[in-house]
Amino acid sequence: MKEFIREQILTVRKQSPLVHSITNYVVMNNTANALLAVGASPIMAHAHSEMADMVKIVGALVINIGTLDEYWVKSMELAIGQANTLGKPWILDPVGAGATPYRDEVLKQLLELKPTIIRGNASEIMALARKNAGPTKGVDSTEESAAAVEAARYLQQEFGSVVCVSGAVDIIVGKDTTILLSNGHPLMAKVTGMGCTATALIGAFAAANPTDPFCATVSAMALLGIAGEKAAKLSNGPGSMQVNILDQLYQLTDEAVASLIKLEETHV
């Protein structure tokens, strides 16, 4: 797996895949910068009149419902429809799942469109699986990732998606394999949209390797976690952390990632 991850990092930098994000206003700048930092090319667009055409030219589609409204949900559906028609990978970030009935209703519809990959924190993944996760505490995780593994497995089986539960330990659940990643740093949770960045990077890696969304997800999460660890050592707080993570995503060599990765694989 380590060799594969190294290869993927180099492939993204070489191919510079186009990633179309329909995402929330809060994170757009940082998401675009993170995509550029790993070597990908970001596109953000949502006009109904161009959704089908835009998806034609990109390598992957990222759907993040953070600041959804009726117009944007329609944009998401149009883009996903085209991605499915063309067989391109699309990634769902169910921001704030469980916070309101409207959000859950929209997520139910999006799930029916069978995301290639889903990434959320533990409480979002549990809400998505309609397991009771208790009252949602904003968009930050209040559950340990481990507690959401059951929900992730359910989503994987029901919708065929690779499911990533991110947290202190990131858990990536595929058809037969589950991988635990223990990289990362607590200061990452103090930077808004770090989860959204993770989802966008998964989009870049899935675009570069559309036939293996499981390994693409592991690669993206490993790269971000290690960038976060290195950035934290250089940071005085969340402001400098946001800046340093971008620098690290840009600087990190594939060798460094391979040597620092903390990965555990299980088969079920």
Place this chain on the structure above:
Amino acid sequence: MKEFIREQILTVRKQSPLVHSITNYVVMNNTANALLAVGASPIMAHAHSEMADMVKIVGALVINIGTLDEYWVKSMELAIGQANTLGKPWILDPVGAGATPYRDEVLKQLLELKPTIIRGNASEIMALARKNAGPTKGVDSTEESAAAVEAARYLQQEFGSVVCVSGAVDIIVGKDTTILLSNGHPLMAKVTGMGCTATALIGAFAAANPTDPFCATVSAMALLGIAGEKAAKLSNGPGSMQVNILDQLYQLTDEAVASLIKLEETHV
């Protein structure tokens, strides 16, 4: 008051109150990061279909009209209606008051809903009180804060709101008490949305202390002003200033705030 402010800072960090911001696109990322840095949990959402539900789960609501349009004004009205029904504090940031008749018409309607707290610069507060402030110069203050005290008193009496006029000296006007804060640094005015950050932090403190919006406002303004002073010493310009303020909001101890605060209290 100093002891109270120390306590409030610790309470926000401990409670991590949810703050719902309906704010402008320009500042969303920085606002969310500032809320996280002081220990609060940001939510940004505006879909009509979820406004009433979202306000149910938060501790305070921040309304900022910076990039308003018809849809977003309706979102604001729905959210405020729910906040008022549930007795939750809401804070109004009248960005660009006086710039256009549309903005002033919207603000007139929002004022009728009786904000718990209002924060603006001198020219915005004067425009809000329909005192002639001269031509608005964008969204930055062109009047000395002191000149707006009369307007602030009028708004306090007419709508029952705590009113904060921010500037070189921040003036917080309550029912019987006015407090002047002389912390802060001129470089803060070169970072976009610093006023919006102030309003968001007031939201966090009001959520943690809903029964005393006056002291909540003083606490938030003191914390930001002192963070700005400390950040300015470490900064080479507005770019590093924006980053360093977030680091300082995260790092500042309650003792440091109490020892650095420059506060003057008057009773009327």
Place this chain on the structure above:
Amino acid sequence: MKEFIREQILTVRKQSPLVHSITNYVVMNNTANALLAVGASPIMAHAHSEMADMVKIVGALVINIGTLDEYWVKSMELAIGQANTLGKPWILDPVGAGATPYRDEVLKQLLELKPTIIRGNASEIMALARKNAGPTKGVDSTEESAAAVEAARYLQQEFGSVVCVSGAVDIIVGKDTTILLSNGHPLMAKVTGMGCTATALIGAFAAANPTDPFCATVSAMALLGIAGEKAAKLSNGPGSMQVNILDQLYQLTDEAVASLIKLEETHV
């Protein structure tokens, strides 16, 4: 020209012109900060109900279609109409031109309104001139600037606009004169929205000098390119680069710009 550029930089700082940007969500924060850093005052607004009034109080209008939709296109048309009525300069940034038919249709309509200045990368300028630029690769330039000079000349003659093709070498095409600027640094291309920042700064300089949009464009591009060069020396990657460019835009003296500028002028 060097003396003129020095003067312009000082004029912007002294006048602090209001610049109204109808721009994309991704870059709004950074654009506003860049405008503040050079001494201008940013306004971002798009409500149909206030477009005509807002344009009345500003010095220039910047139109950037990056995240366009039907509502925002109408906002752009209303604002441009008013700018043309009042004889105020407006600047077009055709982000993603050529990416979708919808984008090209909108751009065709906006071109008919005769932008004072147009700034894009080589592939955008070529798409705008309906010269075949090959498949667009996102919003980053994939063509050498030089290859787009013909397209720029065509747009200049057809619509009377000053046309700036930005890239490793920035090319500014006026009626009789073409200027090449060789300042800048490759790391600028790894920061999202650096082109959008360029367009916004052109807006500030055009507001301060509405009678000479050609020189205003040269001044803004020179300032940003030199800020980028200086910032790159202080940066560890695109995160710190974004921060350092803002600091440099704020710090750079007019003397430093005049001494570092790499400018070549040709007459045709």
